[in-house]
Amino acid sequence: MHNSSITLQDTNVILPLQVFFSNITQFPGVYIALNFHPKISMSLGIGLVVLGVFCSSFCKSLFWFSVTYGVIYGLGVGMAYTTPLLLSWSHFPKIKGRISGVIISGFGFGAFCFNFVSTFIINPNNEKASEKEKNDGVTDHYFKDSIAENLPSTLRLLSLMYLCLGTVGIILTKRLLKSEEFESGPSLCPSIKEGVKSSVFWQTFIMCLCSVSTGLYVAGAYKNFGNSSIDNDDFLAIVGSISSLFNGGFRYVWGYIMDKTNFRKTYFILIGLQSLTIGTFYFVASVDALFLIWVCILMSCEGGHFAIFPTLHAQIYGQQMGGKVFSIFFYCFGISSLTSFVIQLYVVQELGYEPMFFILLGLSLVSFGMNLFFSEKSPWAKDFDVLVESDEPKDSISN
Numbered sequence: 086m087h088n089s090s091i092t093l094q095d096t097n098v099i100l101p102l103q104v105f106f107s108n109i110t111q112f113p114g115v116y117i118a119l120n121f122h123p124k125i126s127m128s129l130g131i132g133l134v135v136l137g138v139f140c141s142s143f144c145k146s147l148f149w150f151s152v153t154y155g156v157i158y159g160l161g162v163g164m165a166y167t168t169p170l171l172l173s174w175s176h177f178p179k180i181k182g183r184i185s186g187v188i189i190s191g192f193g194f195g196a197f198c199f200n201f202v203s204t205f206i207i208n209p210n211n212e213k214a215s216e217k218e219k220n221d222g223v224t225d226h227y228f229k230d231s232i233a234e235n236l237p238s239t240l241r242l243l244s245l246m247y248l249c250l251g252t253v254g255i256i257l258t259k260r261l262l263k264s265e266e267f268e269s270g271p272s273l274c275p276s277i278k279e280g281v282k283s284s285v286f287w288q289t290f291i292m293c294l295c296s297v298s299t300g301l302y303v304a305g306a307y308k309n310f311g312n313s314s315i316d317n318d319d320f321l322a323i324v325g326s327i328s329s330l331f332n333g334g335f336r337y338v339w340g341y342i343m344d345k346t347n348f349r350k351t352y353f354i355l356i357g358l359q360s361l362t363i364g365t366f367y368f369v370a371s372v373d374a375l376f377l378i379w380v381c382i383l384m385s386c387e388g389g390h391f392a393i394f395p396t397l398h399a400q401i402y403g404q405q406m407g408g409k410v411f412s413i414f415f416y417c418f419g420i421s422s423l424t425s426f427v428i429q430l431y432v433v434q435e436l437g438y439e440p441m442f443f444i445l446l447g448l449s450l451v452s453f454g455m456n457l458f459f460s461e462k463s464p465w466a467k468d469f470d471v472l473v474e475s476d477e478p479k480d481s482i483s484n
Contacts, residue, residue, distance in 0.1 A: 095147060100305035101426040102155030105419030107163030111412035114164040115171065119405065123168045124258045130165025131251030134158055135244050142240035154240075163415075167408055168258070170395055174404045175262040181399050186340030186392040189333075196329035203243065204322035207235045211319040228318075274402040274465055280410040283464050285401060288455065293394055294417040296356055296452035299363050299445040300387020301418070302425040304332075307380050310438055314371045324377050328384040335385035336392040348397045352456050355393070359386040360449045367439045390418075401463050 110130070117126040137157030144150040169191075173184040212232060274280040307328070311321050343351040362382045369375035398414060399407035425445070432441045 097305050097309065097429065098151060098426055099155045100301065101419070101422035102151055103159035103162065104301065104422040106156045106159030107166060108416045108419045110160045110163035111167055111415050112409065115167050115408050115412045118168045118171055119261070119408070122260065123172060124255055126168045127165050127251075127255050127258050130161045130163070130168075131247070131255065133161025133164060135161075135248045135251065137161060138240055138247060139244035142237040142244070166415075167395075167412060171405075171408045172259065172261060174399055174408070178404060180344060181404070182340035182342075182344035182392065182396045183337060184340070185396045185399075186335075186337035189391045189395075190336040190388070192333060192391070194330065194333040197326045197333070199243065199246075200322055200326040200329060202246075203239055204318065206239045206242065208232050208318055211317070213318070274406045274410065277406070277409050277413065280402050280406065281413055285460075285462075285464060286410065286414065288459055289394065289397065290414060290417050292352075292452045292455045292459070293390060293414075294421045295448040295455075296359065297387065297390045297418060298421040298425045298448050299359055300383055300390065301422040302429065302441075302445060303363075303366075303380065303383045304387060305422075305426075306429065310370065311376060313438070315373060315376065317373075320373060324380050327377065328380045331381040332384040332388040334388075336388040338385075339389035340392040340396060343393050343396055348393060348400075348461055349456055349459060351389075351393055353453070355386050355389045356449055356453045356456065358382065360446055360453065362386070363442050363449065364446045367442050397461075401461075402465075 110133075114126040114130060117129070137153050137160075140157065141150050141153035144153055169188045170185060173188050174181055177184040208228065212228065274283075280286055308321050308325065311324065315321060339351060339355065342354070359382075362379055366379050366383070369379055394414070395407075395411050398411040401407070402410045428444060429441050432444065
């Protein structure tokens with residue numbers, strides 16, 4: 086029901102919580118998949134996701150909804166997140182960029198389907214927001230109680246759908262394909278501690294921390310921002326679904342570009358496109374078609390982060406150790422998401438969306454500048470003249 090004490094900006098905390106708490110179970114999920122069976126990590130992850138969504142349907146406060154749909158759901162996602170990547174790398178070691186894009190694109194394609202499903206169930210007649218309130222200069226839109234009351238049943242139905250789809254995924258999960266290349270791989274890092282201590286880890290951590298904040302923020306706030314100028318719930322649902330397709334589909338594209346070139350060139354293209362788009366987003370948002378196009382571009386750039394950074398880790402640290410180090414590296418996504426949320430609490434409410442977008446532009450430019458000085462040399466290569474640009478076996482790379 087309508088609660089004027091809760092603003093739309095307050096609800097933006099859900100996605101950052103999901104991303105942050107998915108970090109906590111990433112490493113346990115990798116450990117279980119490597120040392121026991123991938124089915125176990127997948128089952129635990131899907132179980133937590135279903136539990137979180139189902140329990141959230143009974144919550145009557147933002148706090149408990151954040152705990153169930155933010156924290157518990159996030160823990161489930163983290164537990165299962167890296168397992169499909171490890172499986173794909175073990176079976177397709179020569180095309181890790183593209184196969185990472187294919188696997189992770191499932192997140193985008195899933196959102197495409199469930200955006201339509203959830204919006205249709207909650208608001209089947211595309212009714213307009215009937216209540217609007219001004220909160221510190223920001224106009225919040227609220228739907229009437231008859232629409233809000235559809236949320237609990239929608240969440241229970243979604244949890245059932247997730248359970249069915251997750252069960253199919255568990256059944257299809259196989260053991261890791263053990264091979265010499267998977268066990269060692271090029272430029273194998275001797276331990277997680279050595280990997281985290283390396284300069285390349287912290288360079289990439291800060292680069293991703295700054296640049297991914299744009300996509301993560303827009304993914305959670307595009308609808309709230311769109312409501313300020315576009316009073317059409319169905320259209321915004323279409324924007325979310327189509328942008329999810331771009332998010333998912335372009336993960337393969339970014340992975341393909343990285344396979345054909347290298348990380349630095351791919352990242353330059355991604356950050357350049359993202360900077361241009363977020364820098365002009367505020368000025369085109371009043372035009373429906375341009376709003377759609379800009380959100381799609383930004384979501385395709387966000388998806389690229391989830392394709393190229395896992396691939397880079399597999400190339401530099403080795404396929405097995407790369408998954409372990411990436412489970413630590415993934416904290417940058419959670420920290421970035423939470424940081425963006427905290428910043429927007431002040432900036433959006435006090436100054437509006439335009440300054441927020443320029444802050445995100447500045448962060449993207451920081452990553453662009455750092456990439457100018459980034460080297461893809463592996464710290465564990467015998468010959469530091471060898472760049473980790475492909476997975477082809479090379480005599481100068483230590484296994």
